[in-house]
Amino acid sequence: MILLRLVYEFAKTGLFSVGGGLATLPFLYEMSDKTGWFSHADIADMIAVSESTPGAIGINMSTYAGFRTAGIPGGIIASFGLALPSIVITLIIAKFLNKFRDSRLVEGAFYGLRPASIAMITAAGINVAKVALVNIPAFQASGSLMDLFTWKAIALGALIFIGQRKLKWSPVIFIVLSAVVGIAFQF
Amino acid sequence: MNRLLDLYWTFVKIGCVTFGGGYAMLPILERELADKRHWTTLDELRDYFSIGQCTPGVIAMNVSTFIGQKRGGVAGALAATTGFLTAPIVIIMVIAAFLTNFADLAVVQHAFAGIRVCVCVLIVQAVLRLWKGSVVDAFTLILYLLVFVLNAFGSFLPVKLPAAVLVLLSGAAGLAISLRRAARSGKGGEAK
Numbered sequence: 001m002i003l004l005r006l007v008y009e010f011a012k013t014g015l016f017s018v019g020g021g022l023a024t025l026p027f028l029y030e031m032s033d034k035t036g037w038f039s040h041a042d043i044a045d046m047i048a049v050s051e052s053t054p055g056a057i058g059i060n061m062s063t064y065a066g067f068r069t070a071g072i073p074g075g076i077i078a079s080f081g082l083a084l085p086s087i088v089i090t091l092i093i094a095k096f097l098n099k100f101r102d103s104r105l106v107e108g109a110f111y112g113l114r115p116a117s118i119a120m121i122t123a124a125g126i127n128v129a130k131v132a133l134v135n136i137p138a139f140q141a142s143g144s145l146m147d148l149f150t151w152k153a154i155a156l157g158a159l160i161f162i163g164q165r166k167l168k169w170s171p172v173i174f175i176v177l178s179a180v181v182g183i184a185f186q187f
Numbered sequence: 188m189n190r191l192l193d194l195y196w197t198f199v200k201i202g203c204v205t206f207g208g209g210y211a212m213l214p215i216l217e218r219e220l221a222d223k224r225h226w227t228t229l230d231e232l233r234d235y236f237s238i239g240q241c242t243p244g245v246i247a248m249n250v251s252t253f254i255g256q257k258r259g260g261v262a263g264a265l266a267a268t269t270g271f272l273t274a275p276i277v278i279i280m281v282i283a284a285f286l287t288n289f290a291d292l293a294v295v296q297h298a299f300a301g302i303r304v305c306v307c308v309l310i311v312q313a314v315l316r317l318w319k320g321s322v323v324d325a326f327t328l329i330l331y332l333l334v335f336v337l338n339a340f341g342s343f344l345p346v347k348l349p350a351a352v353l354v355l356l357s358g359a360a361g362l363a364i365s366l367r368r369a370a371r372s373g374k375g376g377e378a379k
Contacts, residue, residue: 014243014244015243016243045290048290048291049279049282049289049290051290051299052289052290052295052296052298052299053275053278053279053282054202054203054204054205054206054274054275054278055202055205055272055274055275055276055278055279056205056209056245056248056275058245059245059248059272059275059276059279060275060279063275063276063279063280063283064279064283067279067280067283067284068283072280075276075279075280075283076276079272079275079276080272083244083248083268083272085243085244086242086243086244086245086248086249086252087244087252087264087265087268089242089243089244090238090242090244090249090252090253090256090264091252091256091261091264093238093242094252094253094256094257094264095256097234097238098257104365104366104369105362105366107365108361108362108363108364108365108366109358109359109361109362110234110237110358110361111327111361111362111364111365112327112330112357112358112359112360112361112362112364113234113237113238113240113241113354113357113358113361114233114234114237114317114320114321114322114327115321115322115327115328115330115331115334115357116237116240116330116331116334116353116354116357116358117233117236117237117240117317117321117354118313118314118317118318118321118322118331119330119331119332119333119334119335119338120240120334120335120338120350120353120354121210121213121236121310121313121314121317122310122314122335122339123335123338123339124210124310125210125307125310125311125314126339127339128303128306128307128310129307131303132300132303132304132306132307133304133307153300153304156301156304156305157304157305157307157308160304160305160308161308161311161312164214164308164312170215170218170219171204171211171214171215171218171305171309172204172215174305174308174309175204175206175302175305175306175309177305178301178302178304178305179298179299179301179302180298180301181301182297182298182299182300182301182302182304183294183297183298183301185301186297187297187300187301187304
């Protein structure tokens with residue numbers, strides 16, 4: 001029965017977490033208070049883990065909570081609970097899209113959706129850059145612009161950017177190389 | 188069956204590298220799914236990203252469901268999405284079982300500081316690739332800037348609009364503007 005409850009609780013979270021991983025946070029805090037499956041400190045730890053592993057915080061938290069409460073089956077079942085609403089809704093939209101792809105209404109909506117979508121992607125990029133390329137605490141401490149920018153990170157970013165334009169390597173190779181450079185140069 | 192296994196395995200690989208909330212995925216998805224396998228096009232991926240913004244779930248997961256559905260119906264969608272979830276689920280269970288202070292390890296922190304730089308560049312690439320075809324005139328440029336400011340600096344405003352609301356409003360605005368244009372050009376045509 002614990003498995004059913006895991007599916008139910010995480011499916012509910014999955015249904016309302018529109019717009020990406022961090023949208024699940026308020027629901028996770030609520031679930032923590034209600035079920036005691038994980039603590040607020042666990043959520044904070046999981047944010048850190050999610051930043052350092054592939055996968056979004058919501059999926060990671062469901063795997064973690066499911067695994068802690070009901071072992072490996074729990075981890076798998078809870079994750080699928082979280083994914084379920086997204087899969088169902090996306091399937092419905094996919095069917096609809098295939099049918100109405102060329103309709104003027106769908107085309108009109110996309111005319112507005114596309115720029116909004118890349119605006120969000122840009123904003124997400126700024127959020128990553130705030131952590132990856134600049135060091136705000138150091139800048140506030142010293143007030144020197146030289147301390148605001150993390151120069152070795154910017155140098156690496158420029159190299160990756162040029163590398164991607166010149167070499168036809170898979171982006172995955174650049175991700176792995178960046179991890180190696182990060183370790184070697186103590187980023 | 189082979190087709191489903193192929194879908195599953197392709198998305199297992201993609202699931203291993205979804206850093207940065209899925210946005211950095213576009214160059215990876217484009218290479219794996221459009222250039223190499225011809226399962227989709229950049230235009231379709233762009234539209235999946237737009238839809239993914241206003242549906243529940245992570246964007247890259249929505250994309251896997253879309254592509255799976257396109258390639259193999261409901262079974263394909265399940266195969267692709269399951270594949271996408273496999274690596275994150277396994278990784279978190281291993282961490283939960285063995286590495287309680289995983290995120291505090293110095294080597295992990297350095298590696299991910301490096302990966303974050305790469306994610307930034309991948310996101311820049313995604314925006315550059317999507318720009319053409321999305322920001323096509325004055326209306327779309329204004330919409331882009333408006334949504335960007337509201338989303339990136341929303342916390343400085345009295346009310347922070349959730350991303351999904353911004354996206355839905357933008358879709359409605361796009362629809363309204365294009366319908367109005369169509370009505371106008373319809374009238375113009377009659378006058379001639």
